[in-house]
Amino acid sequence: xxxxxxxxxxxxxxxxxxxxxxxxxxxxxxxxxxRKHVLLYGLxxxxxxxxxxxxxxxxxxxxxxxxxxxxxxxxxxAGLGIWLGLRLTRPARHTETVVVRExxxxxxxxxxxxxxxxxSLGITPRxxxxxxxxxxxxxxxxxxxxxxxxxxxxxxxxxxxxxxxxARRRTQAVQLGKELRLIP
Amino acid sequence: xxxxxxxxxxxxxxxxxxxxxxxxxxxxxxxxxxRKHVLLYGLxxxxxxxxxxxxxxxxxxxxxxxxxxxxxxxxxxAGLGIWLGLRLTRPARHTETVVVRExxxxxxxxxxxxxxxxxSLGITPRxxxxxxxxxxxxxxxxxxxxxxxxxxxxxxxxxxxxxxxxARRRTQAVQLGKELRLIP
DNA sequence: CCCAAAATCACCCATTCGGATGACGCGCCC
DNA sequence: GGGCGCGTCATCCGAATGGGTGATTTTGGG
Numbered sequence: 001x002x003x004x005x006x007x008x009x010x011x012x013x014x015x016x017x018x019x020x021x022x023x024x025x026x027x028x029x030x031x032x033x034x035r036k037h038v039l040l041y042g043l044x045x046x047x048x049x050x051x052x053x054x055x056x057x058x059x060x061x062x063x064x065x066x067x068x069x070x071x072x073x074x075x076x077x078a079g080l081g082i083w084l085g086l087r088l089t090r091p092a093r094h095t096e097t098v099v100v101r102e103x104x105x106x107x108x109x110x111x112x113x114x115x116x117x118x119x120s121l122g123i124t125p126r127x128x129x130x131x132x133x134x135x136x137x138x139x140x141x142x143x144x145x146x147x148x149x150x151x152x153x154x155x156x157x158x159x160x161x162x163x164x165x166x167a168r169r170r171t172q173a174v175q176l177g178k179e180l181r182l183i184p
Numbered sequence: 185x186x187x188x189x190x191x192x193x194x195x196x197x198x199x200x201x202x203x204x205x206x207x208x209x210x211x212x213x214x215x216x217x218x219r220k221h222v223l224l225y226g227l228x229x230x231x232x233x234x235x236x237x238x239x240x241x242x243x244x245x246x247x248x249x250x251x252x253x254x255x256x257x258x259x260x261x262a263g264l265g266i267w268l269g270l271r272l273t274r275p276a277r278h279t280e281t282v283v284v285r286e287x288x289x290x291x292x293x294x295x296x297x298x299x300x301x302x303x304s305l306g307i308t309p310r311x312x313x314x315x316x317x318x319x320x321x322x323x324x325x326x327x328x329x330x331x332x333x334x335x336x337x338x339x340x341x342x343x344x345x346x347x348x349x350x351a352r353r354r355t356q357a358v359q360l361g362k363e364l365r366l367i368p
Numbered sequence: 369c370c371c372a373a374a375a376t377c378a379c380c381c382a383t384t385c386g387g388a389t390g391a392c393g394c395g396c397c398c
Numbered sequence: 399g400g401g402c403g404c405g406t407c408a409t410c411c412g413a414a415t416g417g418g419t420g421a422t423t424t425t426g427g428g
Contacts, residue, residue, distance in 0.1 A: 078264060109293075124374060137356030139414070153376050159416065169384085170355055170415075172321030308404060323384070336407050343386065353414080354385075 111184040127161040298365040
């Protein structure tokens with residue numbers, strides 16, 4: 001834009017100034033762009049006023065200092081207004097729309113024991129433990145060795161849990177136990 | 185979110201001169217909008233000043249009215265600036281943060297038989313069938329009745345599959361079979 | 369402290385299961 | 399035709415399992 005370089009008083013303060021001191025913020029880019037536009041605006045304003053001034057001179061306007069004063073005030077307050085507007089809307093700019101997208105994750109689907117069912121069937125902790133070991137494929141003897149009891153005890157426990165599950169074989173007990181979410 | 189949503193209110197007939205550049209990005213769009221508004225602003229400013237000038241002449245404002253004039257200009261331009269600032273930041277307010285939250289979804293994960301493992305273990309279809317029925321909790325006799333063979337045949341099949349799996353008990357065979365994805 | 373539930377152990381008996389072995393028939397392929 | 403894989407069936411035997419009964423000890427709560 002051609003400026004009236006001849007008129008020193010019209011050198012807009014924004015022209016040489018406006019040091020690009022950009023505050024570090026997430027919207028630094030937007031602010032930079034805006035600053036650019038404030039400059040542009042000032043420039044246009046200056047040209048406009050210059051035009052008016054020229055017209056004023058052409059028409060022998062008495063006092064032109066009022067226009068300069070007004071233009072300066074206008075420019076300054078416009079900048080202030082923009083800045084204020086940005087200030088005021090800053091919190092609003094943090095408005096974000098949270099979109100929750102459900103993503104299918106290959107989850108091992110960790111086991112959750114159905115304690116209610118365990119309770120309703122009257123299965124004791126020990127019996128459940130034995131059932132788990134049966135499901136692991138251990139024999140009564142191995143289970144007895146692992147939990148430090150006699151094989152007879154293991155048999156008793158398993159018999160009881162079979163009874164409570166209505167199972168006649170250990171494989172059936174395992175199947176039912178898994179189905180009823182008593183064991184993993 | 186349609187990016188031109190913020191643009192719609194600014195569709196002004198004043199600035200057709202602006203080449204309809206294809207908005208490559210949001211920043212380009214913001215700049216375009218801003219240019220429009222700077223032009224509009226300048227126009228309004230010019231009109232305002234002209235109006236004030238007219239008023240000034242009409243009412244023969246004295247020297248003291250300069251303050252009033254300045255204040256008016258300041259107030260008006262400050263308001264304009266605020267309005268402009270708000271307008272300009274509107275696109276920023278549309279900033280949308282997409283938060284992808286991974287949600288564990290119960291995935292049924294239907295069973296897929298590991299045929300390679302079946303083949304590598306040399307397990308025949310019949311043996312696999314028997315293994316499945318064993319896993320279902322059936323006794324050899326029940327299996328025999330279901331597949332219409334003698335119990336001895338079932339025993340042979342199960343013995344073979346136990347051998348191939350390295351299992352010593354049917355519960356262990358079931359456990360291994362599930363672990364190796366041979367059966368559901 | 370007492371009681372009931374739970375856990376422990378034992379014995380007996382019948383059934384089931386697992387291992388080993390042998391045999392027969394059928395379809396397939398070299 | 400002979401070999402091979404697969405499915406079928408059988409017999410014997412020992413081990414494991416399931417069912418029933420009874421008993422003792424431990425434990426937790428009223």
